[in-house]
Amino acid sequence: MKLSALVVARNEEARLPDCLISLAFADEILVVLDRTTDGSAEIGRAAGARVLEGAWAMEGARRNAGIEACTGEWILEVDADERVSPELATAVRETIATSPFAWHQVPKDNYVGERLIRFGWAGSFGTTSVPGLFRKGAKRWRMQRVHPGLDWTGTQGPKITRGALVHLVDRDITDMLRRLDSYSTAKARDLIAAGDIGTLRGNVRRFFSRAWKSYVGRRGYREGAWGVLLAFCTGAFPLLSYLKARLEPEKHRE
Template identity: 70%
Template sequence: MNRISALVVARNEEERLPGCLASLAPADEIVVVLDRSMDGSAAIARAQAHRLLEGGWALEGERRNAGIEACTGDWILEVDADEQVPPALWAEIRRITASSPHAFHRVRIDNYVGQRLILGGWAGSFGTTLKPILFRRGAKRWRPQRVHPGLDWTGSEGERITAHGIHHALDRDISDMLRRLDRYSSAKAADMLAEGRIGSLPDNLRRFVSRFFKSLIGRGGWREGGWGVLLAFCTGLFPLLSHLKARLEPEKHRPG
């Protein structure tokens, strides 16, 4: 039987880490990477995980790659501390990994704001309902970026796992969603400045409009009522706000 490593990369997640790790108990190995954590996350990881890697990484891609390299399983399931894997999904994962000839599979993500499951409207870099988080060891590598880094793959994509989804406690409430938008756009501004490509204001205004309507109409956000409008606004604003931070306040966001 193929061994599965569950990988969690986190920072200061003592509140949500216990539930996440408990949901990963069916894995053959649990690996936790803690990035500059100052709370009780390390003690929780030592009690529930098989391996703990602590350090400081400026780039999200680098710390995720460090975690992948620390895994020893044939397959890796990469989740975040605010995610939990239900038993029914584990059954699907075991079924897939037992016979799949492919390098990776996308898994359904059920995004919650507080206690509300929001199905429609996820688009762009602000949220997704499918993520390529189940993969063979050696098939996936993250690019060196701060937020939503790109991926390089070796091998083919297999069937999507959609019968059951990961429970993703994405935001606690509307204020938490807006704080996430602020964090994401600051990190994206730093990436843009590091790469020397901040784009133009007209292009990013067009992105705001196109992503707003893609979220609201194309991805079914209109079915969520006011929540869909809010999600579409954040989805469209992310690239525009990132551009404005890089353009108007480069001294605050330029990497040191």
């Protein structure tokens, strides 16, 4: 079975090289660059990858473009700030050799700086696994700017349990808060475009329910103060998105 590794990135020349090295086990590497102005294209080509450059307003559109350009029967989708561990590489190869299913969840290890944070990831701010290994034609991203939904064709197989995607999700706390700001801005644009931004009461309620899920349901308390920070960001994402759409709509319309 031919395996394509798909990397979607924008101005990631600092982190792209290590990502591509970890994907050397794939039969094909495709790098999709969205409005990129740094040296990522040259880095991709030097590593033997195919490079697709363009400009896409929607995250779903650029990811779908990458999926369509892959030539493998199976696709492993990763981001430039992720690395495939050797154990996961072996597990992926073994899975596609025998799997009758359309897609599989892939485990993630999330790092903030040098710290591995295993607990507390919930909702749209982080996850401990992703549906990243799939047959071509099985996965379709929806047309949204941030965390687009997915449409599937076929049946889900068992989760891969060996190895992990090593995700360098944030460099530090400041980087985490910048990500919260960036995500909520993109989400505010999606809310305005959809014509339904929700209500203040509903989003305040979501703040507390999502923070509780992160800290208690996903055991973020096991991470100490880091768990408190993660719960805050998880809860704040929909509330901040709503407030931007309601209070500053002129800044977030197309």
